[in-house]
Amino acid sequence: MSGEGSPDGRPFDCHDFRVAVVAASWHEKVMAGLLDGALDALKRHQVESPVVVRVPGSFELPVVADALARQGFDAVIALGVIIRGGTPHFEFVSSAATDGLNRVALDHGVPIGFGLLTCDDEAQALDRAGLEGSQEDKGYEATSAALLTAATLRKIRRREHLG
Numbered sequence: 001m002s003g004e005g006s007p008d009g010r011p012f013d014c015h016d017f018r019v020a021v022v023a024a025s026w027h028e029k030v031m032a033g034l035l036d037g038a039l040d041a042l043k044r045h046q047v048e049s050p051v052v053v054r055v056p057g058s059f060e061l062p063v064v065a066d067a068l069a070r071q072g073f074d075a076v077i078a079l080g081v082i083i084r085g086g087t088p089h090f091e092f093v094s095s096a097a098t099d100g101l102n103r104v105a106l107d108h109g110v111p112i113g114f115g116l117l118t119c120d121d122e123a124q125a126l127d128r129a130g131l132e133g134s135q136e137d138k139g140y141e142a143t144s145a146a147l148l149t150a151a152t153l154r155k156i157r158r159r160e161h162l163g
Contacts, residue, residue, distance in 0.1 A: 011044040014147050017074040020051040021143075022064045024080035027122070033129030034079040034115055037139025045147050058082050058116060059093050062100025069108035074154070075146040076104070077113035079139055081129075084120045094118045109153065113146030115139050 019042060023035050035052070042050045051073075055064050058080030065076045078101050084090040097116055105112040115138050119125040130137030155162055 011041075011046070011144075012147075012151070014042075014045040014047050014151070017045075017047055017147065017150060018051075018072065019047050019075045019077065019143075019147070019150075020053065020068040020071075020073045021077040021079065022053045022055060022061055022068060023078075024056070024058045024061060025054055026057045027081045027083065027125065029131070030081045030117065030122070030125045030129045031079065033126075033131040033134065033137075034081070034117070034139035037130035037137040037141075038077050038079060038113070038115065038143040041140040041143035041147070045144070047147070057093075058097045061097050061116065062104055065101055065112055066104045066108070069104050069110040069112075073110060075111045075113060075150040077115060077139075077143050077146055079113075079115040079142070081117040081119065081125050083122055083125060084118075090118075111146040111149035111153065113142035115142030 021038050023031060053064055061078045061080050065078050068076045082090060082094050101112045117125050117128050127134050128136045128138045130139050
């Protein structure tokens, strides 16, 4: 399982962080789990009033994440799911969304929580969606990672001790 060896995701105080979540709409059940996991992580990290924006699909995540990063959010969480089919569409959308989200992070210096599932089938996606019976909660994990990165960037920008 890919979650093996993951970092300790203990919540810490992020009450003064501005955080946005951009979530795709395809695969409603999987997306509900990812979004619930992200919102749970935000609540546990004491993020007040996160902004949630829905987009049609995973291909649209980067452009909206870019717009949110330009608005001064400390972190943007991107949630989506792409399930392999019988055409090259999977590779094109997965690559475009991944590259686009990476570009947003680097262009703006804003952590992007990478909650984009790229799975061979729906069963794999459901197993990572944080639903009852799932092995992993990628919505929670992506959010926790983005918040930790935002805290690290804040320390660097303030020239605080990182050790």
